Amino acid sequence: MVSIAVENLTVGYSKYIVLKNLSFKHEGPGLIQVLGPNGAGKTTLLRTILGLIKPIEGRVIINDEDVTGNPSRAGKYIGYVPQTTGLSEPDYPLTVMELIECCYVLRKPWPRILVRRKEKEYIMKILEIVGLSRELWNKNFWDLSGGQKQRSYIARALVHDPSILLMDEPFSNIDPNGRVDLAELIGRLSRNKLVIVTSHDPMLLLKYTSKILLVNREIYVYGKPEEVLRRDIAEKIYGKAILEVREHIHIIDSHR
């Protein structure tokens, strides 16, 4: 069964400490939301889980294997959907299908021969799972809408059928209707995988959420949504940028 254990993680850039003594664990498929203000250390945490940042102290254990600071070991289990700003788009043509095929081929052992028919069918299935319709498959990737690009990035992260999916602010650049559709896709993926999502809006994914990690640098709280989404706890993390409407906590965040 899929599992993650983050143990006493202290992470920084040179002497600048971002996360201190952070621990959480989860077993089985589900959805963990990582919430916190700008600069809280959310991306730093995801990159540390991926093994791209070596922590000053602590360990990351995935599926009972220590992957701390080791991206090739962590990458066996994890698919990563990085934060997209939509700003720096290279000027070369690439269809959606080619993008996913390239990522698929790069995962294959040497010699990386072309994608066979059966493999192509597998890729087509992934494109269907993420809800990209057939007429988009041969379209230039750079001409897609923000939501369609985001689904392509999710397809790219799924090519090696990872047991964990890390998604960094998947809702940025997506319109309100697109957000609901994307939330539904993320919820569906979390039935079979452990999905860890950073976000600025807990409500979008709330009904699919198993656990929430509220973090702001050296302070963090981890637990079930009903334990964690309380005004007193949210204020510790966000300060006064909290609005309570009936039983729901809303975060007034300039980043959105």
Ligand SMILES: Nc1ncnc2c1ncn2[C@@H]1O[C@H](COP(=O)(O)OP(=O)(O)OP(=O)(O)O)[C@@H](O)[C@H]1O
């Ligand atoms: N490569 C780096 N070198 C030095 N400092 C960095 C580096 N990357 C991030 N930081 C700093 O670490 C802190 C945490 O950044 P991080 O990107 O993890 O925050 P975040 O919670 O993801 O923020 P946001 O919500 O704005 O995306 C910030 O103060 C940031 O300036």
